[in-house]
Amino acid sequence: MRRAAAVWAGKATGALSRISRLGGGTTLPGDVARAIDPDVLRKLSRDLKQGAIVITGTNGKTTTARLLSWLLEGAGHTVVSNRAGANLIFGATAAALERAGADGRLDADWGVFEIDEASLERAVEEIQPRAAIVLNLFRDQLDRYGELETIAKRIEKALARLPETSRAVLNADDPRVAEIGLNLDRKPFWFGLDDPTVALQELPHAADARTCPHCGASLVFDAVYVGHDGVYRCPNGDFARPAPDLAASHIELNGFDSLSMGVSGVRIELPLGGLYNCYNALAAFAAGTQLGLEPAFIADRFRSFRAAFGRQERLEAKGRHLNLVLSKNPAGFNETLRTAIDLAGGKYLLIGLNDQRADGTDVSWIWDVDFERLRERAKLVVPAGNRANDLAVRLKYAGVDAAPPESDPSRALDALIDGTPEGETAHLLCTYTAMLDLRAELVRRGWAKPYWET
């Protein structure tokens, strides 16, 4: 009875929120329902016929969740998923509510939930997932999450409490994630990249967590793929990257357009760009096979995938191609910059930096992003967002000749369109709320659909 009341109150809140245009109704219904019945997510999760998968990590949660949902749906399953990047426990609850029926019950086969790093413990306890994926642990929003170490310990605690029959699916290439996995009683399923041709020569400035957990020595990297993710070992032999159970090799990257790689004897081709998406695809592949999907089916299904809101979203504006890429922390930004400049040959960019709570109120991290990459290669760089002035300083010290900073989203967009020749592609790399602000302006101009319709 209480559960039905909670579900109905939540559903009504979601509908109201969408009608009143307050937002996509992506988390508020969860708040309301949990206030009425704190156990509502636990109960709804039990209704799932096959079970649930939770996905956490600093970067790639949304894309990986979307990839895995895409696979499961392709196999004929119904999937509940918190799609709009609403990854706190309230968001997961709201997603389950939206799909619950009039009787307050959830009629679906699978739940695929992306979970904020700090919410994983509670999510595991309530959802009792069949698998938990940890993608990576990068430095992110120290004002909100605290130190990486604290987050890592909480994730370890959460994984230690996974049900007996569940599997932790972990990125072997991330030293801090590997440390978590090696401490678990049950062996995780490890995934990793195996292709030195796409590796960087040295660690980028944003890299962290590079010391041996046993002797404290700085780790030696034989390959660096993304941030501090790569093939590493302790020089004293106390710690090393675990051998992956599933590896991707022969990687080919085609700008923001596509990637391909060999996994388990099949060729994966995915219409997503960037080396970081190789990890996301590999994680979804790993979880998919753990849940019984065939490699050949996964490869076939990936070919027709479409990206999530603001994650390599393509729009047309006055004859220019716009490419929206969420870039929210140093590791993520370095990868999207690398993809935009080195792989896609991008020359026209808008960089959006906000300091709202969802972005992180401390913007110091922009000094760990290698904006030097833009020097003498980008023809136009528009610093945008409410901290556009800080970006302008960062670009100045990177030796990048940027346009004047423009905090107003409409004027920033004008500057970008005016400075980008027709037929060319402009890349918009933005933090979360800077992306929301720009997207709202794109919607107002009729160039994009509201995000809850995508």
Added chain:
Amino acid sequence: MARHRKTFTVGWLYPDLMNIYGDRGNILTLLKRAEWRDYESRLFELGRGNAKRMDEVDIFFFGGGQDREQALVYADLLETKQQPLERAVASGASVLAVCGGYQLLGHYYQTGDGERFPGIGLIDVRTEAGKRRFIGDVVVDAGLIDLQPTTLVGFENHSGRTYLGPKAKPLGRVRMGFGNNGEDRTEGCLQGGVLGTYLHGSLLPKNPHLADHLIRSALRRRGIMDLAPLNDATEFAAHEKILSRAQRF
């Protein structure tokens, strides 16, 4: 005419471990601002086990780290860095220490359980763990004589409470934010050539006048008294952005 350019050297203590709050911004600002004045900027990365040529350094930078990393640098600081650092400061080098670096240069850091970790005592400050973390924008009215404007802006994120002894002067007083300890409204410290502070953000990019103050102080021992002015409009626009938040405060 071939000309031998003057050098300007920054020594970064533990660049791989103590770099948590965009500390690279402080390094880049010092190096670039010297380069723009036709100095040949050099960066010495002083990691664990490396104390080479510390006597050639004009400005040392010591940033913040996570607890795990801070514990790793601790032994090395006492073993290989303390003495050369003391000698360099005695001969007129400057030091900028932020957050964790600031704490480690003081007398000690006392944990919540009362356990004391001695610092290297280069500055007359002590730090005690606090329960609540101080997080947010900071505006400081700085008491430095040659600082124009007199404000400093930044971001703080610390749970340590730092208290100044008689030999250390506060860097300034907080107009917005918590500062050293959230009690006496002081922020940072100045003692000899050492400047300790909780401000990051990064600190120097948005406070180019402070960057120049440090460069000038370090070069004074070589008889260089003047720095050519630069156009800092971009930097001060970012400075103003935070100042305007203090007016609303």
